[in-house]
Amino acid sequence: MVNSVDSVTNLGRSGVFDWMIQRVTAYVLALYTIFLFGFMLTSDVNYETWSGLFDQTWFRIFTLLALLSIGAHAWVGLWTVTTDYIKATLPRFLVQALCGLTMFVYVVWGIQILWGL
Amino acid sequence: MLVSLYRYNPETDNAPYMQDVEVEVPEGKDLMVLDVLNLIKERDPSMAYRRSCREGVCGSDGMNMNGKNGLACITPMSEVVKDNKLVLRPLPGLPVIRDLVVDMSLFYKQYEKVMPYLLNDNPAPAIERYQSPEDREKLDGLYECILCACCSTACPSFWWNPEKFIGPAGLLQAYRFLADSRDTAQAERLANLDDPFSVFRCRGIMNCVSVCPKGLNPTRAIGHIRNLLLQRAT
Numbered sequence: 523m524v525n526s527v528d529s530v531t532n533l534g535r536s537g538v539f540d541w542m543i544q545r546v547t548a549y550v551l552a553l554y555t556i557f558l559f560g561f562m563l564t565s566d567v568n569y570e571t572w573s574g575l576f577d578q579t580w581f582r583i584f585t586l587l588a589l590l591s592i593g594a595h596a597w598v599g600l601w602t603v604t605t606d607y608i609k610a611t612l613p614r615f616l617v618q619a620l621c622g623l624t625m626f627v628y629v630v631w632g633i634q635i636l637w638g639l
Numbered sequence: 640m641l642v643s644l645y646r647y648n649p650e651t652d653n654a655p656y657m658q659d660v661e662v663e664v665p666e667g668k669d670l671m672v673l674d675v676l677n678l679i680k681e682r683d684p685s686m687a688y689r690r691s692c693r694e695g696v697c698g699s700d701g702m703n704m705n706g707k708n709g710l711a712c713i714t715p716m717s718e719v720v721k722d723n724k725l726v727l728r729p730l731p732g733l734p735v736i737r738d739l740v741v742d743m744s745l746f747y748k749q750y751e752k753v754m755p756y757l758l759n760d761n762p763a764p765a766i767e768r769y770q771s772p773e774d775r776e777k778l779d780g781l782y783e784c785i786l787c788a789c790c791s792t793a794c795p796s797f798w799w800n801p802e803k804f805i806g807p808a809g810l811l812q813a814y815r816f817l818a819d820s821r822d823t824a825q826a827e828r829l830a831n832l833d834d835p836f837s838v839f840r841c842r843g844i845m846n847c848v849s850v851c852p853k854g855l856n857p858t859r860a861i862g863h864i865r866n867l868l869l870q871r872a873t
Contacts, residue, residue, distance in 0.1 A: 527803045527836040537832075537839035538868040602840075606799040 531618055533597050544598045547591035554588040582636045589632040593625040640664050640720065642675060644686065645728040647735050655735065657726075664716065672704055672711040672719065676727070688739040695852060698787030702739050703728040708789040708850040730792035732801065746788045749805045752831070753813035758824035774820035781815035781860060783853050784808060790847035790857055796840045803836035807847035807857030810838060814860035817867060829864075829871050838864050 534540040565571050575581055600621045608614035642662050647655035660679055664670060673690055680686045688711075689699040695713035702711055704719045705726050719725060733741040759768065791797045791806035805813065813832065816822050832838045838861060847857040 527834045529835050532835045534835075536872070537835040537837070538865070538872045540835055541839055541865065542869070542872075601835075602842075605836075606796070 531615070532601050533594060540598050540601075543594050547595040550587055550591040551595065554584065554591075557584075576636070585636055586633065589629055593629050596625060597621065640675075640716075641724045642679065643724065643726040644679070644738070645735075646686075646738055648685070648687075648737055669715045669717045672702075672714045672716060672725070672727070673700055675716065675725070676711060687737045696785065698785035701730050701787040701789045701792070701852075703731055708793045710787060710789070710852040713852060730788055732792045732798040733788070741788075741792075743788060745801045746786075746791055746806070746808070749791070749801070749809040750786065750812060752805060752837075753809050753816070754824070754828065754831075755809075755812045755816065757816065757819065757822055758827075759821055760823050768821045770820055777818045777820070778815060780855055781811055781818065784811050784815075784855060785853060787852065789850045789852060793846040793850045794841075795844060795846070796842060800836060800840055804840035805832075805837050807841075807861070810841070810864060811855060811857040811860045813838075814864050817864065825867075826871075829868055832864060833868055833872070838868065 529535070532540055534543055561567075561575065576585070601618060604614050604617050604621075608617060640662050642660045644658045644660060645655060646652070646658045660683075662675055662678055664675065664678075671693075673693060676686070676688055676690075680688075688702070690712065691697040691699040693700075693712045695710050698710070700711040701708060704711065704714060705721055705724075707719070708730060709719075711727075716725070727739060729735050729739045729741045733743060733745065736742050786808060788808060790811075791808045794804075794807055796804050797806040813828065817825055817828055822828075841858070841861045843858060845858050848855075848859075851857070
């Protein structure tokens with residue numbers, strides 16, 4: 523007997539995968555936030571130190587990881603919110619598509635800013 | 640004392656309404672909410688509600704009393720009455736059949752989904768399937784559920800997705816059989832739960848724990864199920 527509920531619009535296709543993604547990305551985002559706060563408290567924030575920080579490859583990778591994390595984290599979260607509160611299929615799908623597009627734009631735009639393409 | 644009752648008879652009323660009733664509560668006695676309902680029914684036999692054992696065992700008289708779900712038969716007036724007023728509504732989130740009586744079909748459908756019975760593909764032994772006292776202890780806090788639906792109908796996740804989210808009561812029973820040493824269908828049970836709704840729609844709000852009249856903890860059981868799913872998938 524198969525009792526499970528199907529879904530095609532969530533990120534991981536499985537509940538436990540979505541749950542894992544949300545937890546792991548939460549840790550990444552927390553680390554990134556703590557690091558940035560630490561940086562701002564311990565160093566003089568001006569153009570030189572700020573661009574010096576973002577010139578380093580490891581920090582660009584860390585920032586990209588944070589960007590991807592916020593995209594995945596927000597997708598899992600907003601998918602949950604839309605499936606809770608928007609009951610009609612078409613409006614729900616449109617809002618989900620808008621969220622997905624926004625996250626995609628942020629990620630690509632972020633890469634462009636980070637590597638100055 | 641003023642009792643405000645949710646009234647709805649689909650045969651005569653276009654819409655539900657609240658009816659205020661003044662009740663003479665005997666002095667010096669801390670009646671249960673069910674006793675007060677019985678006093679009201681003596682005067683107005685058209686008032687409909689479910690009740691049976693009147694001692695918190697059958698789970699029939701789950702209702703919303705001054706905003707909190709519970710069993711009317713074991714909830715003393717002193718515990719719920721505020722400013723000499725008591726508001727009684729049916730369990731939230733389920734269709735109302737009449738007055739305080741709700742249609743529990745969805746609740747039972749979710750309960751049925753977790754296969755709430757022992758599955759064992761080994762040949763039946765001559766007498767019984769043994770279980771060590773330690774394994775039996777793992778079922779404490781799970782088997783006591785009386786299916787009154789107070790928890791599931793207090794859960795916002797169940798309100799929004801009652802067809803997809805199993806709800807705290809069903810998940811407590813799902814874990815009761817996942818934790819049973821005599822059950823051999825753990826893999827099949829877990830496979831049925833690994834979708835984004837059945838278990839994972841629980842957001843840890845814990846209304847279920849706060850209202851359970853038997854003092855059970857469905858949130859903890861859901862956490863155990865999540866860990867089992869995680870172990871299975873990593």
